[in-house]
Amino acid sequence: MDWPLYIKLSVMMFLEYAIWGAWAPVLAARLLGPLKMSGKQTGWIYATLPLACIISPLLAGQIADKWVNTERLLAVAHLIGAMLLYAAVRKNTFKSLFLVMLFYSLCYAATLPLVNALMFQKLAENNLDIGKHSPNIFIWAPIAWALVGYSLTGWRWKFKTGEQGRDCLYLAAILSVIMAVSCLFLPDTPPAKSGKVPIVEAMAMLGNTNFLIFIIISMVVAGLMQFYFLGTARFMQDMGIPPKNVPASMAIAQAVQAIATFFVLGYFLTNLGYKWTLTVGAACWLLMYIVYVGTKPRWLVVASQSLHGLAYVFFIIAGQILAEILAPEEIRNSMQALIFAATVGVGLFFGTQFAGVIMDKFRKEDKFQWRPIFLVPCVIALVCAVAFVSFFKEPPKDTVAQEVVGEPRPSEGLGEHHVLSYGLLTENQPPDGFVALFNGKDLTGWKGLVGNPITRAGMSPQDLAEAQVKADENMRTHWKVVDGVLVFDGKGHSLCTAKDYGDFELLVDWKIETGGDSGLYLRGSPQVQIWDPVQRPEGSGGLFNNKKGPGKPLKCADNPVGQWNTFRIIMTGERVTVYLNDVLVVDNVVLENYWERDKPIYPMGQIELQSHSSPLYFSNIFIRETPPT
Numbered sequence: 001m002d003w004p005l006y007i008k009l010s011v012m013m014f015l016e017y018a019i020w021g022a023w024a025p026v027l028a029a030r031l032l033g034p035l036k037m038s039g040k041q042t043g044w045i046y047a048t049l050p051l052a053c054i055i056s057p058l059l060a061g062q063i064a065d066k067w068v069n070t071e072r073l074l075a076v077a078h079l080i081g082a083m084l085l086y087a088a089v090r091k092n093t094f095k096s097l098f099l100v101m102l103f104y105s106l107c108y109a110a111t112l113p114l115v116n117a118l119m120f121q122k123l124a125e126n127n128l129d130i131g132k133h134s135p136n137i138f139i140w141a142p143i144a145w146a147l148v149g150y151s152l153t154g155w156r157w158k159f160k161t162g163e164q165g166r167d168c169l170y171l172a173a174i175l176s177v178i179m180a181v182s183c184l185f186l187p188d189t190p191p192a193k194s195g196k197v198p199i200v201e202a203m204a205m206l207g208n209t210n211f212l213i214f215i216i217i218s219m220v221v222a223g224l225m226q227f228y229f230l231g232t233a234r235f236m237q238d239m240g241i242p243p244k245n246v247p248a249s250m251a252i253a254q255a256v257q258a259i260a261t262f263f264v265l266g267y268f269l270t271n272l273g274y275k276w277t278l279t280v281g282a283a284c285w286l287l288m289y290i291v292y293v294g295t296k297p298r299w300l301v302v303a304s305q306s307l308h309g310l311a312y313v314f315f316i317i318a319g320q321i322l323a324e325i326l327a328p329e330e331i332r333n334s335m336q337a338l339i340f341a342a343t344v345g346v347g348l349f350f351g352t353q354f355a356g357v358i359m360d361k362f363r364k365e366d367k368f369q370w371r372p373i374f375l376v377p378c379v380i381a382l383v384c385a386v387a388f389v390s391f392f393k394e395p396p397k398d399t400v401a402q403e404v405v406g407e408p409r410p411s412e413g414l415g416e417h418h419v420l421s422y423g424l425l426t427e428n429q430p431p432d433g434f435v436a437l438f439n440g441k442d443l444t445g446w447k448g449l450v451g452n453p454i455t456r457a458g459m460s461p462q463d464l465a466e467a468q469v470k471a472d473e474n475m476r477t478h479w480k481v482v483d484g485v486l487v488f489d490g491k492g493h494s495l496c497t498a499k500d501y502g503d504f505e506l507l508v509d510w511k512i513e514t515g516g517d518s519g520l521y522l523r524g525s526p527q528v529q530i531w532d533p534v535q536r537p538e539g540s541g542g543l544f545n546n547k548k549g550p551g552k553p554l555k556c557a558d559n560p561v562g563q564w565n566t567f568r569i570i571m572t573g574e575r576v577t578v579y580l581n582d583v584l585v586v587d588n589v590v591l592e593n594y595w596e597r598d599k600p601i602y603p604m605g606q607i608e609l610q611s612h613s614s615p616l617y618f619s620n621i622f623i624r625e626t627p628p629t
Contacts, residue, residue, distance in 0.1 A: 005126065006136070008186055009119050012074075014140040015179040016115045019078075019108070021145035022152065022172035023085075024049075025250045029233035029243065030165030039363060041094045042230055043356020048102040050349030052109035057337055060110035061117075069190050070118045074111050075183035081107040082176035089169045112344070113337055118189050125455060135261060138317070142257035142309070148175070149251025156244035165243070205335065208535050210393050210515075214278075215342050217392070218319055221282055221384050222343035223351025227289070227377040228308055230355045235370050239298050249302045256309035265313055274322045275394040281315025282385040284308070289378035293371050316343065322395070395515050395614075428484060434507065434622035437497060437607070440484045448475035449494040449611075453524045453602060454595050478611075488609070488616040494521070495609040502604050503626045506569040511617040514561050518612050519544065522571055523605025526594050528578055528586075530610075533558040541567065541578045541585035545594045550586070557583035564619075572626065574601050603628075 024046075031037045031045055060077075064070045084104035091097035123133055148171070155167055205211050236246050268277040288307035291300055323339045358376050362369040428440035437445060448471030450456055456464060471493065478492030488495070501523065510530060512518060519527035529544040539556030543549070557580040559565050568579040571591070578586035593601050609618060 002126075005122060005187065009122060009137050010140045011182055012115060012179075012186060013119070013137050014144045015175060015182060016111065016144075017141040018144035018148045019081075019172050019175045019179060021148045021254065022175055023168040024229060025145075025149065026152070026165065026168050026233050026247050028230050029237060029246065030168070032234050033237075034164050035092060035097075037094055038356075039230070039359030039368075040353075040356040041098075042359075043226070043352040045094075045098055045101055046226060046230060047349050047352035048098065048105040049109060050345050050347070050352065052102070052105035053112070053345035054341055054349070056106050056110040057113045057341065060114055061337070064114060064117070064191060066191055069188065070114050070121075071183050071186035071189050074114055074118075074186070075180045077107045077111050078176045078183065079180040081111075082173045082180065085169050085173035085176060089166045089173075113340055118186065121189060122187055125451065135265075139258055139262050142254040142261060142312075145254035146251045146258060149247040149254065153244060153246075153248035153251075156247070168247075203338070205338070210395075210535070213388075213391050214319070214322065215339075217282075217384050217388050218315075218339070219342050219347035219350075220380065221285065221315060222347030223354065224285060224289075224377040224381055224384075226348060226351035226355040227358075227374065228285075230352070231359065231368075231370070231373060232305075234368065235292065235374075236301065238368065238370065239295070239301065241298060241302070250305055252302065252305040253307075253309035253312070256306040257312050258309075260310055260313040261317060265317065268314060269318065269321070273394045274318065275388070275392050277314050277318045278322070278392070279385055279388050281311045281313070281318060282381055282388060284311035284314065286378060286381040286385060289374050289381060292374035293378055295370055319343070428620060430620075430622040431507070434505075434624045436621065437623050438486055438618065438621040440481070440619070442481055443476065443479060443495075445498050446475070446479075447496050447498045448472045449496050449608065452595055453605065484619060486609075486618040486621075488611060490611075490613055490615045492611055494611045496524075496606045497608075498606075500604045500606050501623065501625060503572050503628050504570075505624045505626060506567070506571070506607070507620065507622040508567045508569070508618060509564050509620040510567065511564045512561060513615050516561065516612075516614040516616065518614070518616050519610040520567070520569065521606075521608035521610060522569070522576065522591060523602050524608065525591065525601055525605065527610060528567065528569060528576070529553075532561050534561065539580070539585070540565070541580040543576060543578075543586060543589055543591055546589070546592050547597070548592060549590050553578070553580070553585035554587065555583065555585060557581050557585055566620075573628070 028042055028046065031042045032039070037045070060073065064073055081104050084100055084107065088097060088100045088104065091100055119134065119137055152168060152171060155171070206215065232250060233246050236249060237243055241249060265277075268280065272280070284307045288304045288311070291304040291307075294300070320339055323335045355377075358373055359368060362372045428436055428438070430436045439445070447468065450464065450467045450471045451459075459467065474492050475495060478489050479495050480487050480489070486495075506520075508520065510518070512530060512532065515532050515535060516530070517532070518530040520530070521527050526545045527543070528540075529542050530540045533539050533556055537556060538552045539558045540553065541557065542553040543551050545551070559581060565581055568582075570577040574590045575588050576586060576591045577584070577588050591601050593599050607623075609616070
């Protein structure tokens with residue numbers, strides 16, 4: 001990544017989370033202390049952001065898709081947010097402060113997904129691996145929380161403002177102004193043309209039982225964080241920790257989060273897998289609340305802040321990465337929006353209400369009974385950890401799959417075009433009239449993926465050539481030929497034909513593992529779907545990204561996972577017919593243009609074997625070009 005781009009994206013990420021970190025950890029102390037609000041009222045003030053996170057991303061996504069550059073929308077939202085934070089400083093009653101914070105949260109919540117979307121888009125446009133480069137930018141979020149906490153402590157030491165606690169709102173307002181100005185220097189990010197509604201595209205994934213379990217437990221665990229945010233600052237002060245030292249004490253969590261994100265998370269995911277990494281995350285919160293229940297010694301309570309940082313890394317961030325690898329490539333942004341709405345939105349909203357009620361229940365004469373208060377999230381965290389271990393299944397690991405030679409392949413129900421494709425892993429002989437796209441020996445005739453058709457069309461010949469060199473290097477790292485079979489290790493990007501095609505008939509043998517997910521892009525547009533029929537009972541072969549026309553296959557014709565399947569795909573003009581294992585599953589359906597919904601499918605384009613973070617196997621890939629109609 002070139003340094004100017006890295007610096008701009010890192011500054012954006014830093015300021016985005018510095019604003020949040022300036023007020024979120026310590027505002028509760030002002031509400032419960034000088035303003036004398038109840039736990040329930042405090043919960044409602046903190047509920048403004050989760051409520052906004054359910055609403056604002058949808059609206060902001062539409063505005064950014066249709067009318068306004070993303071960086072300009074970010075600047076305006078943060079500038080308005082700064083004015084609202086300044087107004088919040090002067091509000092001393094529950095109703096007035098709630099309304100101001102609600103309007104502020106609507107502005108701020110709109111910026112959270114936009115920041116991620118802008119970062120992912122710029123990484124993709126520069127042909128940079130998101131999984132490799134995004135952590136180097138995400139790392140600035142916990143660093144921002146930690147630094148702003150220590151800065152606020154220094155402020156309170158210098159100016160003695162900790163007792164009233166309004167200084168956190170002033171600091172957040174100042175940072176919002178800085179963020180608004182810095183957004184004007186971000187890379188130009190014009191509106192997209194798809195006009196899609198975020199989140200809705202990803203809702204179908206909830207039909208996957210494993211993913212549904214993950215979402216439900218994520219919402220519950222995220223809700224438990226509100227006991228941390230609503231209670232920790234006042235809890236520490238009641239234990240005798242001076243108010244001016246509370247921000248720095250809580251900032252230990254963000255310091256540990258930054259270290260764990262950079263040094264530990266990758267190791268855990270590789271060696272423990274997602275199931276146990278997420279379980280460790282939930283267990284860290286359990287341990288922290290156990291320490292809280294003990295209520296002493298003070299040093300142990302302060303040290304336990306590191307457990308919150310570890311829990312956030314191993315559960316929240318690991319969960320976002322899990323959603324990334326489970327989501328089809330074409331709905332990854334929507335999937336992140338769904339995770340965001342489920343955890344920061346629904347989870348935190350109900351968490352604020354629940355935590356507020358519990359805090360009020362165990363409050364007597366303006367004093368909180370902290371042991372029974374924290375015993376509640378302690379028990380719930382234990383239940384979540386046990387439920388996750390019991391019901392969540394580990395997704396397929398991102399490793400090269402097992403040996404494929406010698407495995408049986410289907411031998412019944414084959415059409416005339418398919419007979420020669422079975423059992424010829426090494427000979428790779430095409431039927432009459434067809435030519436082999438894959439020679440069974442190496443990657444000749446194939447290239448790495450560079451962006452999408454719109455991105456490629458906007459690149460100069462020199463830029464495209466340079467990007468292609470990098471894409472080809474990535475391709476050779478993750479796509480290999482093993483005993484006549486084209487094997488993808490589950491990492492990297494899609495594999496593309498070096499040649500563009502118009503009308504054609506295509507034969508492809510393919511195989512996946514449990515939970516596998518892939519597809520075939522036709523003329524560079526998604527896609528004829530491939531996935532695990534156990535998890536997606538409708539089966540493979542459908543035109544997944546169709547919105548107006550049929551997208552699902554007529555019937556499920558998949559062989560069991562681990563066995564070979566064969567596609568026969570006929571593309572004539574805009575229309576596609578698909579046979580899966582000699583069964584008609586798509587009958588002359590228009591393939592819609594995913595990239596530009598208001599236009600027909602491109603007349604020419606490359607054929608792509610979609611990467612989707614799971615091992616894939618292809619062999620006997622044959623094509624017969626047909627005259628245009």
